[in-house]
Amino acid sequence: MSKKPRLSPKQRARRRFLASLGLAAGVTGASLLGFVPVAAKKLHDRLRPPGALLEEEFLAACIKCGQCVQVCPVEAIKLADLTDGFGVGVPYIEARDQACDFSCDGLQCVLACPTGALIHEVAFPSQVDMGIAKVVAAGNCLAVQGKGFKGLARGADFKGKLRYAEIDRWHPIPVAEHPYDLELCDLCVRQCPIEIQIVECANEDEKRREELGLVAQRQPGECPPKHAIELRPIESNDGVKRMEPVILEGCVGCGVCEMICPVEPAVIVIDSSESRENSRGMRA
Amino acid sequence: MSGVMDSLRVLFGGEPKRVPKKEMPPEVQELHAHKFRDKERIAAIHAELAHKAQNKIPEKKRRLRWSVLIAVNMLFVVSYYFDIQLLEGALTASRFAGFHMADLNSALQVMLAFKHVVINLLIGTTTIFILWWLLGGRTFCSWVCPYHLVAEWAEMLHLKLRKKGWAMDIQFDRRTRTWLWLLFAVLALATGYTVYETISPTGILSRALIYGPGVALVWVGLILLFEIFFSRRAWCRYACPIGLTYGVVGATSPFTVHYKLTNCYHEGECRKVCLVPHVLDIVKKGRAPAMEIDIGADCTRCLRCVDACPTGALSFKYKGLGGLF
Numbered sequence: 343m344s345k346k347p348r349l350s351p352k353q354r355a356r357r358r359f360l361a362s363l364g365l366a367a368g369v370t371g372a373s374l375l376g377f378v379p380v381a382a383k384k385l386h387d388r389l390r391p392p393g394a395l396l397e398e399e400f401l402a403a404c405i406k407c408g409q410c411v412q413v414c415p416v417e418a419i420k421l422a423d424l425t426d427g428f429g430v431g432v433p434y435i436e437a438r439d440q441a442c443d444f445s446c447d448g449l450q451c452v453l454a455c456p457t458g459a460l461i462h463e464v465a466f467p468s469q470v471d472m473g474i475a476k477v478v479a480a481g482n483c484l485a486v487q488g489k490g491f492k493g494l495a496r497g498a499d500f501k502g503k504l505r506y507a508e509i510d511r512w513h514p515i516p517v518a519e520h521p522y523d524l525e526l527c528d529l530c531v532r533q534c535p536i537e538i539q540i541v542e543c544a545n546e547d548e549k550r551r552e553e554l555g556l557v558a559q560r561q562p563g564e565c566p567p568k569h570a571i572e573l574r575p576i577e578s579n580d581g582v583k584r585m586e587p588v589i590l591e592g593c594v595g596c597g598v599c600e601m602i603c604p605v606e607p608a609v610i611v612i613d614s615s616e617s618r619e620n621s622r623g624m625r626a
Numbered sequence: 627m628s629g630v631m632d633s634l635r636v637l638f639g640g641e642p643k644r645v646p647k648k649e650m651p652p653e654v655q656e657l658h659a660h661k662f663r664d665k666e667r668i669a670a671i672h673a674e675l676a677h678k679a680q681n682k683i684p685e686k687k688r689r690l691r692w693s694v695l696i697a698v699n700m701l702f703v704v705s706y707y708f709d710i711q712l713l714e715g716a717l718t719a720s721r722f723a724g725f726h727m728a729d730l731n732s733a734l735q736v737m738l739a740f741k742h743v744v745i746n747l748l749i750g751t752t753t754i755f756i757l758w759w760l761l762g763g764r765t766f767c768s769w770v771c772p773y774h775l776v777a778e779w780a781e782m783l784h785l786k787l788r789k790k791g792w793a794m795d796i797q798f799d800r801r802t803r804t805w806l807w808l809l810f811a812v813l814a815l816a817t818g819y820t821v822y823e824t825i826s827p828t829g830i831l832s833r834a835l836i837y838g839p840g841v842a843l844v845w846v847g848l849i850l851l852f853e854i855f856f857s858r859r860a861w862c863r864y865a866c867p868i869g870l871t872y873g874v875v876g877a878t879s880p881f882t883v884h885y886k887l888t889n890c891y892h893e894g895e896c897r898k899v900c901l902v903p904h905v906l907d908i909v910k911k912g913r914a915p916a917m918e919i920d921i922g923a924d925c926t927r928c929l930r931c932v933d934a935c936p937t938g939a940l941s942f943k944y945k946g947l948g949g950l951f
Contacts, residue, residue: 362799369865376824402739402818405732407719412706424842428819456719458744
């Protein structure tokens with residue numbers, strides 16, 4: 343440091359200008375690196391919370407505060423790290439670990455969102471469009487093989503939770519505390535929140551008709567208008583009863599089927615890219 | 627009003643103006659002229675400063691400020707951890723007892739990128755605007771921003787290393803921050819991404835505290851290393867657009883750090899501890915153009931100068947709404 347020649351004021355100003363330019367370029371450059379994961383379409387298969395806008399709009403509208411994370415009763419929502427670039431701090435769901443099972447009923451995350459990144463027009467699960475379930479390895483499916491399922495769907499160490507309305511409607515319990523004993527595995531259909539809601543709605547309506555003689559007045563979307571998934575029999579010559587899961591129009595992509603599938607890796611997974619591309623987070 | 631305009635000019639990176647002696651009021655000229663006559667008083671001040679240097683006296687206001695900063699950030703953490711829903715979200719946007727709040731710079735990035743403003747965001751932005759206008763804009767920086775706290779610790783280390791000659795202090799042009807602010811606004815508008823949020827150490831730290839650490843902390847670490855070895859408090863001084871946003875908001879705040887020329891013996895202790903010493907340019911000998919001056923918009927009201935001043939020339943003051951008009 344000691345032998346440096348004295349700089350003239352002009353030289354010093356020039357140095358400062360160049361250093362400042364370097365600082366500004368460095369900061370801007372670092373921030374623009376955030377574009378890399380976006381350009382690489384790395385985020386396009388991220389499953390976003392219910393009501394999430396189109397991916398590009400969603401990244402723009404999200405203020406990265408995590409209020410959606412805080413209200414979720416099953417803690418399905420996580421915030422992305424800096425490896426997501428511009429998507430840092432943006433919420434996503436890892437369905438296999440913990441799917442959105444709509445156990446909040448009222449779409450709490452949507453209500454919590456301060457910027458409308460989760461579109462406020464959705465009021466009911468059936469209106470949501472997070473993606474569509476897809477059967478990716480039908481050959482591994484227990485139902486297709488004609489097998490039943492006995493035991494814990496995801497093993498004793500699995501942390502994920504689900505609402506089992508028949509046990510406790512208001513508090514989701516760990517899947518690991520709920521063993522099954524099924525003659526033919528139908529977990530994806532059995533636990534589908536849309537299918538459950540269709541049955542609940544029908545039961546409620548029936549009850550009301552019987553007790554009060556009233557026809558239920560429902561808000562649009564309050565009861566899912568379409569089925570989401572069903573098991574269809576497959577013709578087989580060996581006498582074994584076989585079924586295959588078929589995804590229907592009413593699937594909203596919540597990911598419960600992916601989470602509950604006892605086969606490793608899951609036979610059924612959510613594809614969040616296609617349907618969301620046209621839906622703006624909400625079904626027409 | 628011209629005072630406010632000038633304080634904004636300095637906030638944007640302009641050099642503090644020097645008022646020629648002749649244009650100062652006569653009593654100010656007189657005071658400047660006679661300032662150093664009281665040799666006894668000055669000797670006493672020097673003795674006191676020497677004593678202070680020997681026996682580290684705790685900076686009480688700094689401790690208070692750190693407590694508030696930690697308390698605010700912990701309120702987010704505790705609120706989520708115990709699910710008491712008192713302060714939900716993170717520093718970018720939150721809800722206090724259900725009422726929306728949105729960081730002005732984060733909200734601006736979202737508005738520019740998304741080009742659509744929902745009512746909740748408008749409510750949150752307005753609330754925060756009023757809050758920080760009242761409390762003095764950059765008060766956010768030194769009393770709330772978690773990066774400010776770690777940067778202060780890094781600064782302590784930086785100063786120690788500087789004494790040993792192991793670190794340097796590159797002085798950048800303060801206009802860099804203004805250009806970066808504009809650049810990030812244009813980038814948000816043009817690309818449709820909240821580009822600044824990607825590297826905002828404020829957002830990253832706030833989320834890390836509440837939702838758990840991640841790779842993003844590496845970036846914060848890099849900025850801190852740069853500050854420790856190359857440039858004192860570089861991020862807050864030369865880069866952070868949040869600070870500039872709040873600086874503008876608080877330019878007419880009723881709370882200010884107040885300077886009294888009568889008490890000042892130009893020891894320069896305040897400027898040594900100040901994050902933004904250009905706002906204290908007027909404390910240099912012969913510079914103050916008036917007997918009493920409110921410190922400019924870039925001031926974060928950290929109050930370290932108030933603690934550092936050996937003669938009580940600086941104080942935190944409620945000045946009322948006069949600055950507006």
